[in-house]
Amino acid sequence: MMVFFIAIPLLTVVLQSFQFKQELLETREREKCDPFGCETEIVTIPVLDENGNTIKQNQWVGFQNYKNLLKFNEVQEAFSTIGEGWVDIRNIDFYKALRFTITFTFITLPFILFLGLVLALCVNALLQSLRGPVIFMTLLPFIITPVIGSLSIKWLFIGDGILTVFLEWIQQKDISVFSNGWSVELLMMFYRVWHATPFAFVIFYAALQTVDKEKIEAAIVDGANKFQRLRFIIIPHIMPLIVFVTLIHLMDAYRVFDEIIGFDAAAHRISLQWLTYNFLMMDQGGNRFIGRASATSILTMIGIVIILIPVLRKTWKDQKEKKI
Amino acid sequence: MESKIFNLSLPLKITVALVTSFWCLIAVFPLLWVLVMSIKLPVDSFASNPLEVIFGPATKLQVGGLSIINLLVIGVMVYVLYKIYQLRFRFLSIVTHAIKFPVISFFINLLAFILIVYVGLIIIQPLLSESLNAFFSTNPVLHLIAKPVIGFTSQHYEAVWVENEFYKQFFNTIIVTSGVLTISLTVGTLAGYGLARTNSMMAFWLLIAALVFRALPHTVLVTGYLEPFINYGLYGKRTAVIIILVAINQPFTIWMMRSFFMNIPQDLDEAAQIDGCNPFQAFWKVIMPLMWPGVITTGLFSFLLAYNDYLVASLLLDGQSQTMVPAIIQYFNMETKMTDLVEAIAAAASITAPLFLLVMFFQKQIISGLTTGAVKG
Numbered sequence: 001m002m003v004f005f006i007a008i009p010l011l012t013v014v015l016q017s018f019q020f021k022q023e024l025l026e027t028r029e030r031e032k033c034d035p036f037g038c039e040t041e042i043v044t045i046p047v048l049d050e051n052g053n054t055i056k057q058n059q060w061v062g063f064q065n066y067k068n069l070l071k072f073n074e075v076q077e078a079f080s081t082i083g084e085g086w087v088d089i090r091n092i093d094f095y096k097a098l099r100f101t102i103t104f105t106f107i108t109l110p111f112i113l114f115l116g117l118v119l120a121l122c123v124n125a126l127l128q129s130l131r132g133p134v135i136f137m138t139l140l141p142f143i144i145t146p147v148i149g150s151l152s153i154k155w156l157f158i159g160d161g162i163l164t165v166f167l168e169w170i171q172q173k174d175i176s177v178f179s180n181g182w183s184v185e186l187l188m189m190f191y192r193v194w195h196a197t198p199f200a201f202v203i204f205y206a207a208l209q210t211v212d213k214e215k216i217e218a219a220i221v222d223g224a225n226k227f228q229r230l231r232f233i234i235i236p237h238i239m240p241l242i243v244f245v246t247l248i249h250l251m252d253a254y255r256v257f258d259e260i261i262g263f264d265a266a267a268h269r270i271s272l273q274w275l276t277y278n279f280l281m282m283d284q285g286g287n288r289f290i291g292r293a294s295a296t297s298i299l300t301m302i303g304i305v306i307i308l309i310p311v312l313r314k315t316w317k318d319q320k321e322k323k324i
Numbered sequence: 325m326e327s328k329i330f331n332l333s334l335p336l337k338i339t340v341a342l343v344t345s346f347w348c349l350i351a352v353f354p355l356l357w358v359l360v361m362s363i364k365l366p367v368d369s370f371a372s373n374p375l376e377v378i379f380g381p382a383t384k385l386q387v388g389g390l391s392i393i394n395l396l397v398i399g400v401m402v403y404v405l406y407k408i409y410q411l412r413f414r415f416l417s418i419v420t421h422a423i424k425f426p427v428i429s430f431f432i433n434l435l436a437f438i439l440i441v442y443v444g445l446i447i448i449q450p451l452l453s454e455s456l457n458a459f460f461s462t463n464p465v466l467h468l469i470a471k472p473v474i475g476f477t478s479q480h481y482e483a484v485w486v487e488n489e490f491y492k493q494f495f496n497t498i499i500v501t502s503g504v505l506t507i508s509l510t511v512g513t514l515a516g517y518g519l520a521r522t523n524s525m526m527a528f529w530l531l532i533a534a535l536v537f538r539a540l541p542h543t544v545l546v547t548g549y550l551e552p553f554i555n556y557g558l559y560g561k562r563t564a565v566i567i568i569l570v571a572i573n574q575p576f577t578i579w580m581m582r583s584f585f586m587n588i589p590q591d592l593d594e595a596a597q598i599d600g601c602n603p604f605q606a607f608w609k610v611i612m613p614l615m616w617p618g619v620i621t622t623g624l625f626s627f628l629l630a631y632n633d634y635l636v637a638s639l640l641l642d643g644q645s646q647t648m649v650p651a652i653i654q655y656f657n658m659e660t661k662m663t664d665l666v667e668a669i670a671a672a673a674s675i676t677a678p679l680f681l682l683v684m685f686f687q688k689q690i691i692s693g694l695t696t697g698a699v700k701g
Contacts (some may be wrong), residue, residue, distance in 0.1 A: 276543035
C-alpha cells in the first residue's frame with residue numbers, strides 16, 4: 001500500500017516534470033536559434049546548457065542579436081558629448097519598450113490596489129440583495145477578452161466617439177486622443193485599471209468576509225473610529241492578499257500586449273512582449289527575426305525574474321521556517 | 325459585519341452608494357455602448373450627438389425600429405428567462421447530486437438554456453411584438469406606443485455571421501478551446517493531486533518553478549516553439565495553438581488544482597483504501613466526485629485563457645483556420661469603410677455574448693476560484 005501511495009504522486013510528478021521539461025527544452029532550443037539571425041557574424045557557437053550563467057555570458061560575449069537590441073554604442077554616444085542623454089536612448093526600440101513596460105506596470109499597481117479595496121469596502125457595506133448584481137457587473141470587465149475590451153474603450157474615444165465629444169465640449173477645443181503618445185499611454189493604463197480592478201476587488205471582498213467580528217467589536221468598545229479599525233484590523237488581516245494581488249498584477253502587467261493591439265498604439269508606445277511579437281511576425285520579405293526575438297524573450301524573462309525575486313525569496317523563507 | 329453596516333453615518337452611506345454606482349457605470353458602460361452601436365446604421369453609430377447614437381433616427385427611418393411595446397415584450401421575456409434560469413439552477417443542483425457526472429448534465433442544462441433563450445428571444449418575441457404592434461396601431465388612443473422609438477437593425481450581425489462566414493472562425497475557436505480544456509484539465513488534475521499528496525522538497529520546487537513559468541511572457545513560449553513547428557509542418561494548424569496554450573496554461577492549472585485538492589482531507593484516501601479500493605479507484609470514486617467544483621472552476625479559467633487569446637493564434641494561424649479574436653483585428657486592417665467598422669463592432673459584441681452568459685452561469689465558481697487561488701497562493 002505504501003508503494004502505491006508513493007507511486008501515484010511520483011507518477012504524476014514525473015508526468016508534470018515532463019510538462020516542464022518541454023519548456024526547459026525549448027529554452028535550450030532558443031539558445032540554438034540565437035546564431036540564426038547572425039550567420040555572418042559568429043561562426044563558432046558555444047555549447048549552451050539551461051544554466052542561467054551561460055545566458056548571461058551570451059550577453060557579455062556580445063552576440064550580434066543582443067548588440068542589435070541593446071545598441072551599446074549608441075547608448076555610449078548618447079551619454080557622451082554628442083548625444084542628448086535620455087532622449088536619444090528612448091528612441092531605441094528596446095529601451096522604449098522597457099521604459100513603457102516598467103512605468104505601465106508600476107503606475108497601474110497602486111490604482112488597482114486602492115480601487116479594489118475601496119470597492120470591496122463599499123460593496124461590503126451594501127444591502128445583501130444589491131451585492132449580487134453589483135458583483136456581476138463588476139466581473140464583466142475582468143472576464144472580457146482583453147483585445148475586445150480595449151477596443152470597446154477605444155471606440156468611446158475614437159474620432160467622434162462619445163467621450164471625445166464630451167471632453168471637447170468641456171474644454172471647448174478639438175481633441176484627438178490617438179495622435180499623442182502620452183494620451184494613448186494614459187488610456188492604456190486606464191484600460192488596465194478597468195480590467196484588473198475586479199480581480200483585486202473579488203479577492204479583497206472575499207477576505208473581508210473572514211475578518212474576525214469580535215475583534216472589530218472589541219475595537220469599537222475600545223473607541224476606535226472607522227479609519228483606525230480599517231488601519232489596524234482590516235488592513236493587517238488582508239495583507240497577505242494584497243501581496244498576492246501585487247504579485248499577480250506584476251506578472252500580468254509586465255506582459256502588457258493586448259492593449260497595444262487593441263488601441264493600435266504601436267506607433268507611439270511599445271512593450272517588451274510586443275517587440276518580440278513584432279520580430280516573430282513575417283515582414284514584407286517573408287523573414288522572421290527569430291534570433292532577435294529570442295534575444296528579446298530572454299531579456300524579458302530576466303526582467304520578470306528580477307521583478308519577482310523579492311517575492312520568491314519570501315516564499316522560500318516561509319518554506320524554510322515551516323521545515324524548521 | 326452587521327454592526328458595521330448599522331453604524332454607517334449618512335454621508336458615508338451616500339459615499340458608498342455613489343462610489344458603487346459610479347463604478348458599475350464605468351464597468352458596464354463601454355460594453356453597453358458597443359452593443360448599442362452594433363445595432364445601428366453607421367451614420368448613427370458614429371454620430372457626434374450621443375442621443376442620436378442611442379435613438380438612431382437614421383436607422384429608424386431607413387430600417388425601422390423598436391416601439392415601446394417591443395421594448396416591453398423584450399423586458400418581460402428577459403425577466404421570464406431569468407426566472408427560468410434561476411429555477412434551472414436549483415433543478416441543476418438536484419441533478420448534480422443524483423448523477424455521478426455533474427459536468428455532463430451541467431452542459432446539457434447549459435445547452436437547453438441557450439436553446440430556450442434562442443427560441444424565446446429570436447422566435448417568440450418578434451411574433452408577439454408584431455401582433456401586439458398590429459393590434460395597438462389600429463387603436464386611435466394607444467397607437468403612439470406602437471410607433472418605433474429606437475432605431476434597430478440586425479443587418480451587421482447578419483453580415484458578419486452569414487456573408488463573412490464568421491462561423492468558421494467560431495468553430496476554430498471552439499476546437500482550440502475544447503482541446504486546451506481537455507488536455508490541461510487532465511494533466512492538471514493528475515499533477516495537482518500528486519503534488520497535494522506529497523511533502524517532498526521536489527514538489528515544492530516544482531511549484532515554485534510553476535510560479536515562475538506562470539510569469540513568463542507568452543511570446544517566450546511561442547519563440548521556442550516556432551522553429552520546430554515550421555520544420556515539422558505544424559505551422560498554421562490548430563494543434564500548434566493548442567500545444568502552446570496548454571503549455572502556457574499548465575502551471576496555473578496545476579497550482580489551482582493543487583489548492584483544491586489540499587482542501588480534501590487525506591483521511592478520505594486512506595479510508596477508501598481500507599475499504600478495499602486500489603489507489604486508482606480511491607482517486608476516481610472517492611476524490612473525484614468531490615473535485616468537480618474545482619475542475620469546473622479551473623476549467624473556466626482555462627477556457628477564458630484559450631478563448632481570449634490573441635497573441636498565439638495570430639502568430640500561428642492564418643486565413644481559414646483563424647480564431648475569432650484575431651479575425652476581428654484583421655477586419656480593421658482590411659478596410660476602413662464605416663460599414664466595416666460597425667460590422668467589426670457587431671463581431672466584437674458576438675464574441676462577448678458567450679462570456680456574458682458565462683459570468684451569469686458561473687459567477688459563484690469564478691469567485692470561489694479566485695479566492696481559492698488567493699488563500700493558498
